[in-house]
Amino acid sequence: MIGSWHAKSTKITVRTEPQLMHFKFVSEKADVNIEIRNNKYVNGNIGMAKFEGGVIEKNYGLPPSVTGIAYIIRCGKIGKIFNNDLLESKNVEIWLSPIKNGIMEAELRCDKFPMAGINFLKSTE
Numbered sequence: 736m737i738g739s740w741h742a743k744s745t746k747i748t749v750r751t752e753p754q755l756m757h758f759k760f761v762s763e764k765a766d767v768n769i770e771i772r773n774n775k776y777v778n779g780n781i782g783m784a785k786f787e788g789g790v791i792e793k794n795y796g797l798p799p800s801v802t803g804i805a806y807i808i809r810c811g812k813i814g815k816i817f818n819n820d821l822l823e824s825k826n827v828e829i830w831l832s833p834i835k836n837g838i839m840e841a842e843l844r845c846d847k848f849p850m851a852g853i854n855f856l857k858s859t860e
Contacts, residue, residue: 736791736806736831740839740855742767747782747843747851751821763817767843767853769808769829777808781827781843782816790829799833803840806831831851 748762765782769789772778777789789810799805808829815823815833833858841853 736771736834736839737773739768739770739858741858742853742855743818745843745853747816749820749822749825749850750845750848759821760837761819761821763806765817768853769855771808774836779810780797781810781813783818783822784814784816785812786810786813786827794830795837804830804842805833 743766744764745767745786746762746764752822753759763854766773767779767781769777769779771791775791777791778787780786789808791808794802794804794807794843795820796804808831810827810829812824812826828844830844831844837857839855839857841855842849843851843853
């Protein structure tokens with residue numbers, strides 16, 4: 736898993752709740768890039784939003800064979816992902832599945848809300 740991973744043109748949906756139980760959604764495509772380091776820290780960008788010092792942790796819940804989630808990257812607070820993003824600041828996580836056939840499937844989440852399905856490819860550079 737250590738190295739640089741890229742996902743091009745991923746559809747990401749941002750959700751707000753301007754009134755109780757009345758949600759507003761905005762979607763746009765953006766690139767997602769992460770660099771997983773051997774010290775368990777992760778840097779990257781989700782569209783326009785950059786993050787540094789994210790932490791990757793093993794998923795200690797149910798096993799990946801049940802949940803499909805092997806690791807969780809806690810990115811922390813990030814800014815706008817794209818120009819039309821409704822949230823100036825949001826706390827995000829990337830939930831990683833085990834690598835299969837060179838692809839690492841993942842899910843981008845904001846406060847447990849699924850924002851995007853991601854298919855990462857490892858950089859060969």
